[in-house]
Amino acid sequence: MAKPHVLVLPMPCQGHVTPLMELSHRLVDHGFEVTFVNTEVDHAQVVAALGAASGGEAALGGGIHLASIPDGLAGDEDRKDLNKLIDAYTRHMPGYLERLIADLEATGRPRAKWLVGDVNMGWSFEVAKKFGIRVVSFWPAATACWAFMLKIPKLIEDGLIDDKGLPRRQETFQLAPGMPPLHTSQLSWNNSGAPEGQHIIFDLVTRNNKLNDLAEMAVCNSFHEAEAGAFKLFPDVLPIGPLFADREFRKPVGSFLPEDERCVKWLDAQPDRSVVYVAFGSMAIFDPRQFEELAEGLELTGRPFLWVVRPDFTPGLSKEWLHEFHQRVAGRGMIVSWCSQQQVLAHRAVACFVSHCGWNSTMEGMRNGVPILCWPYFCDQYLNRSYIINVWRTGLAVSPNADGIVTKEELRSKVEQVAGDAEIKERARLFKDTACRCVSEGGSSYENFKKLVTLLSE
Template structure:
């Protein structure tokens, strides 16, 4: 194990799983550590690194003093630069090739530290899905913290999955496995000015995340349900939202929503959910989206897709009182009814009240002396900077 010398910055290598919903929280944590005095090396896969350069600009990953970006190969053959990576193939490839690639990167960083380019690596912060990093950390005797990006209840569910297999509850009979992928998209800047033109609490925000896919029929039902609700809405529609084909809406739908509906491929979600015009969120219940809606005080309609999203949906709807669930077999009448209830019904008002209570709790947690504030300090003082 390498310890920082007197006056030398501790050096954390942060490596997220290569998907938008994992990169975002890891980047936030890396920024916090940088603010606390750490030198940061933020590691993406080559595919993600190149996508970020295309979406954010050629100099977006140049870094700052003591905050630099690096990359490792994901082991997959070269593909269309804008294609969605297949998650099962990506996970299998990282399991097979990730250890050697990450080990080589750490050894390179060690050599650069000996040349005085940067401080020696003193700790690793890895996404919980990137299990190979633990082996590299043990080999090179570098302390590691595993950062689990989904919800706590979702993590507990994953820890019990082995028991479901052992007891014969899964795999389910006739279970169909669908390959899904996650992309990174350029944020479209027109969303916030458009929201500025709307009344407070009047707009429904719709975003199913970076990985969810649906059928053309489901897309059409969501579209006409939103249109028939007569409520203004901002809908994020990725080009690959529809499985195996482009997401195309009928011309008559576009005509129907003129002036009250905005369709874009990606946006600054945190800023959108904080905007005064947002009154509700139709979401896939990913943990980032769930946290951001809670922090914004925004009630939700949940349409979970996979992983622990069903668990997040249950907590939003049953435990926290901020959500309503829509059936997987989505119908336009149900979409219309739930949107109307969310935006103008009595249940929607109660959900909004509960969401504002959760917003206050979230703000309290990140203030000086709050639980999240203290936990970050403990992570640094008791783990990442520990010399025991």
């Protein structure tokens, strides 16, 4: 009998591709065939990174087929501009997805029975329905983040925001007990790009809230104990996380950049709980002044550090300055352009994680019991910071100065506090144990994943 065929569609950003690729590997392990649909630009990056690792697409294993469709932007346009990206993909991708589904059938592939689609790609749920394909929605961020979106009518009614999503009052509020407090200026849709394009993201959110009704099940990359307040508000959202592809870190998770494998050997040579791991995800950009303060702050800690610096992380940085810095920290600091983050965070040598607080990073830190120093950049990362410092209390946050700069002295001081606080370390360890229980046989995430497999097998 043919394996059930599932289409998987992430929003075209690294932080959305990764958890859906992890979920795809899990589905393949349970006998499904997956067609993973990226945009053409993201597909090319994933294939190039896989090729660098060896074996190209074959490295994914037998059950995941990679497919791609255009995102509607010209080749050289800035895809880190979320307003521009979302505006293009909502207009152009529905037609391309229809064509892809028709083409897959024409090539004799088994008919897709299900779409597991990113909630941020709600338009795809309508396309699926046209073809008689059933829908499961996947939420890749904190369930609390989605809860704020689903509660927009209530936020408007309470006078916290206007009907365009902009704050009417400057205050910190809490949606429900146990949920992270958040300032009205830090709602995700108001912090995702240039203010003049804010309406594009707010419209997307409100439209997707309605389109989600087309899904027969909603799952998310979280676990019950991490977000008990949010799951009480929305009990129909089923947590199946923290997601990971495999315990040995052999299965690729769709990285857009080749992973530098030297860092694991380097970590092997460091003492237990000594290394400061620094990574700001795939979107954050630092100006040269902030980059230099961060670099010198790491130097001031006197600790070994592993720092992920993407090629596009700091435009305009002096090459001469960077070369001198490299020479000063040689042997103690390692700088790479990308790495297998889950493998790094699982390593015994890591003491703390200086993070932008993307949700994947937050879950990976939690799953491995690593204390976090929060340095959010945009979007939902302020909410995740609030979880870490106010609800779970498994980390601290940096405080920028009056110019908005996090100074080297501030970084050094906070790294020492996070890495040295016994209570933070103990709470992080307890959450690690809880996360492991949830995904182990009989755990809540394990049982929810079984429900998903049963539904997709229909």
